[in-house]
Amino acid sequence: MKSESRKQEIINAASILFKEKGYSAVTMRDLAKAMGIKAASLYNHIQSKQEILSTIIIELAEEFTTGMSKIIDSDNSALQKMENIIALHIDVTLRNADGLASLNNDWMHLEEENLQYFEKMREDYENNFRSIVKKGVDKGEIKACSIEIMVFSTLSTLRTLYLWYPEQKNIDSDILKRDMISVLLKGVV
Template identity: 70%
Template sequence: MVIEGRKLEIIEAAAILFKEKGFSAVTMRDLATAMGIKAASLYNHITSKQEILSLIIIRLAETFTEGMNTIVNSDLSPIEKIEKIIRLHIEITLTNADGLASLNNDWMHLEEKNLEYFKNMRVAYEENFRSIIVDGVQEGTIQPYDIEIMVFSTLSTLRTLYLWYPNQKDINPEILKNNMIAVLLKGIL
């Protein structure tokens, strides 16, 4: 889904406000004020606050899904696939930390059709991740710990990276990727 021009500016400004205040607390007037325009002008580009939320969340969820599908369908080993997934999360976080706040915190405000679509993408994403871990355990390259704990621990860390990383001014993105891969795959021992 390609979004350009003024509509993209509106979505990016809204993502910042949603991250700061939460979707429910932000009004169209707040958004217009943040952009320095009249609220009525917003409606030349979008139909509602709900449309904005859907565009933010669905666009990011589709990006994650496309990335996961590419990784799953590759000939990489389970360890290499997990490394790619970690990199995918970090790259998306580095380019859209504000939107990730909505993806993680405001998805439940999506209207029914988009809510169901999002939930299905999320379940499929988690199931793909789980399958990669199971494959690694079965081939002996991943320790046979509880699968659900491994899925939860890894995805929870990656999903909340958007909260932590923006305050880490001295960490180079490549160091972040390499260190997170090492810590998530090998632990700190």
Template identity: 35%
Template structure:
């Protein structure tokens, strides 16, 4: 009867949540079964329920832990006395790093939140909407100060956030450039565009 191995400060629940992120990313939330997860953890499916309440709880945990990190970051960035472009760049770099270093979690939170159920679902959607509005507000500020082109701010936000989710492809690719190169390339393109002038 082999127990789930834990290290210091890592609960068995944390182990399960982490493995769940990997599995949900790989197969999708619906397609990943609790029996799959149990196998990944090295235990029988029923045993998981000594540590978690339900499959959906795993999704809650993942989605909200990611969402909270982004909300804290935008709090921080908004308060800094820097230009709008610098704020945008800081947020982008944060997004890129989160996507590079916490790939599974961020990816799952991004693509599988639809399977949350109320009240978590509407809660999550709200947080997401608010985050985007605050991001757009920064861009609108930049437009007002002539730092940023006269564009539709919500559209800009949408482009930025989705472009970053493309790091998924980078992660999966075999011959990948370094994370640093990736970051610099993304910032160059998103902030400065393709055209050479």
């Protein structure tokens, strides 16, 4: 149990460094120094920097995939499903903003098998989102605008939330959810 806990500490520390410097610029020595241990000690808990990156990205991508599956399978309206997707992104961001930096910025450094797995999850996620928006437009729940622009605008905002929110000291998470849902789904007019 202690080993798993230490592995998670390593992953958490690496997430912060990857966010600050980018995956390519971080060495195992940097990580060890940040944790106050010897680099060789890291290998008692992990195999490589690539294992750390894969763990961060794949776990987050699977969390989004699982969340999207539940949303898709629900009997909710398209608008409610979109609200739930926004809430999902906010919840994940509040729990792991540092990891989301790797998910968004360092995914291309994944090794082939994990890269393909991640790209498939991302593509399926976007297609599911697109399908929800299209159904909403078809049913008249959502204004008939370009589906691609709606998908791009919403997902771009949600995917970069990890950059903006940590700097916001006075915005409560409930207010963030309420107002982001309102702005993203109803606009500012």
